[in-house]
Amino acid sequence: MELKKFVDFDNLTNAFAARTDEALKQAHFIFSTMQSPGLVKVGMALTKWSLNVGLPVKGIIRKTIFNLFCGGETLDGCQRATNELAAFGIGAIFDYSVEGEKSEEGFDGSAQEIMRTIDRASQYEFIRFSAFKITGLAHFDLLTKIHAGEKLTEEEAAAYERVKARVDMICAEAKRKDVSVLIDAEETWIQKPVTEITRDMMAKYNTEKALVFYTFQMYAHSMLGHLKELHADAKENNYRLGAKLVRGAYMEKEAERAQEMGYENPIQPNKEATDRDFDAATEYCIKHIDDIGLFAGSHNEKSNYLVTLYLEKYGLPRDDRRVYFGQLYGMSDHISFNLAAAGYNVIKYVPYGPIKATIPYLMRRANENTSVKGQSGRELTLIKKELERRKGAKKQFAHQDKF
Numbered sequence: 001m002e003l004k005k006f007v008d009f010d011n012l013t014n015a016f017a018a019r020t021d022e023a024l025k026q027a028h029f030i031f032s033t034m035q036s037p038g039l040v041k042v043g044m045a046l047t048k049w050s051l052n053v054g055l056p057v058k059g060i061i062r063k064t065i066f067n068l069f070c071g072g073e074t075l076d077g078c079q080r081a082t083n084e085l086a087a088f089g090i091g092a093i094f095d096y097s098v099e100g101e102k103s104e105e106g107f108d109g110s111a112q113e114i115m116r117t118i119d120r121a122s123q124y125e126f127i128r129f130s131a132f133k134i135t136g137l138a139h140f141d142l143l144t145k146i147h148a149g150e151k152l153t154e155e156e157a158a159a160y161e162r163v164k165a166r167v168d169m170i171c172a173e174a175k176r177k178d179v180s181v182l183i184d185a186e187e188t189w190i191q192k193p194v195t196e197i198t199r200d201m202m203a204k205y206n207t208e209k210a211l212v213f214y215t216f217q218m219y220a221h222s223m224l225g226h227l228k229e230l231h232a233d234a235k236e237n238n239y240r241l242g243a244k245l246v247r248g249a250y251m252e253k254e255a256e257r258a259q260e261m262g263y264e265n266p267i268q269p270n271k272e273a274t275d276r277d278f279d280a281a282t283e284y285c286i287k288h289i290d291d292i293g294l295f296a297g298s299h300n301e302k303s304n305y306l307v308t309l310y311l312e313k314y315g316l317p318r319d320d321r322r323v324y325f326g327q328l329y330g331m332s333d334h335i336s337f338n339l340a341a342a343g344y345n346v347i348k349y350v351p352y353g354p355i356k357a358t359i360p361y362l363m364r365r366a367n368e369n370t371s372v373k374g375q376s377g378r379e380l381t382l383i384k385k386e387l388e389r390r391k392g393a394k395k396q397f398a399h400q401d402k403f
Helices: 021-033 037-052 058-069 076-086 104-122 140-147 154-177 188-205 223-236 251-261 271-287 301-313 333-341 356-371 375-401
Strands: 091-096 129-132 180-183 212-217 241-246 292-297 323-328 346-352
Touching: 021 058, 021 375, 037 356, 058 356, 076 091, 076 346, 091 104, 104 129, 104 154, 129 154, 140 154, 140 188, 154 180, 154 188, 180 188, 180 241, 188 212, 188 223, 212 223, 223 241, 223 271, 241 271, 271 292, 271 301, 292 301, 301 323, 301 333, 323 333, 333 346, 346 356
Parallel strands: 091 129, 091 346, 129 180, 180 212, 212 241, 241 292, 292 323, 323 346
Antiparallel strands: none
16 A cells, blocks of 8 residues: 655654753663663663662662653653643643552552542543553452463452452543543453453443543454454444554563463564554554544554554544544654644653652563664664754854854
């Protein structure tokens, strides 16, 4: 399919309009570091060790990778980042990026914080999204046991009911305040309970529009079929399917566990297969947009081009409120800002939380930028070009000022 160019991802003036010279230099340093997988691996190990033994490294983390990929340590601390995005027509998703809580008190605390993100989102037209992981509300081991089909103890069954009650409380609040909720994907070996809970929430709250979104990780070879199955279920049971499409974030971990446990690797055989299924899924959703709400979460330029093409192909306006583009805060600004400038609906994930609690998220971002071929290299190339462009513009201005 020949691509028509409705948006220019090489427009650096748009891409980095919100970034100061200092912020660009900092991003340049971090993405340069991520070019070395060995250095990233050592750095992650040292970071975890330093935090565990109580060394004073939070300040260094805050000034580097945390500031690049997170909006702040608190919800209020995200306000500057979200206001900057809003100035360029980009929405923000408040994402309390705390995973792997261990206590019931911690799970309840996470649920209350997510409720606060919904309340805050309801106050702004340019946000109106919230996101969370089930692992912020439930024991990972409990979800693993449920996925495996093992019999739960009475205590475990009661704990699972509390998990579902927390999620229902969150989705009910989102419905009351008309805020969309993205329930993020997790590792495949806990996905069955995540699917069960999310499907039930969609059936309950997506009767009028897609309010609750299920996340499809398209690097799993079963996901395109799974998307169609859930769509059929939605039609049969009279609810709208909320489909958040991503490529995925646990590829190495999934492959390693499959090999260790002796089961089939759930991951696609290669990147081309993932790209093919992701693009097929976005077209499927747009083709069936009367039944589906689409959140296309991608850092791939071609996939984003294709979504713009599918909108045109199926006669949908660029700003159709059933279709959103999404990228992570700190990454792919050349995609986000140029899509927004062209009139499309764009949302940035803005994670936040205490530095130590966000380490799993930050580690995934570091790994992603070393393992995904060309990602950090593309970021680095564009940042270099923009720094050079600004340097040249300043020299020209200084020269003209002399005359």
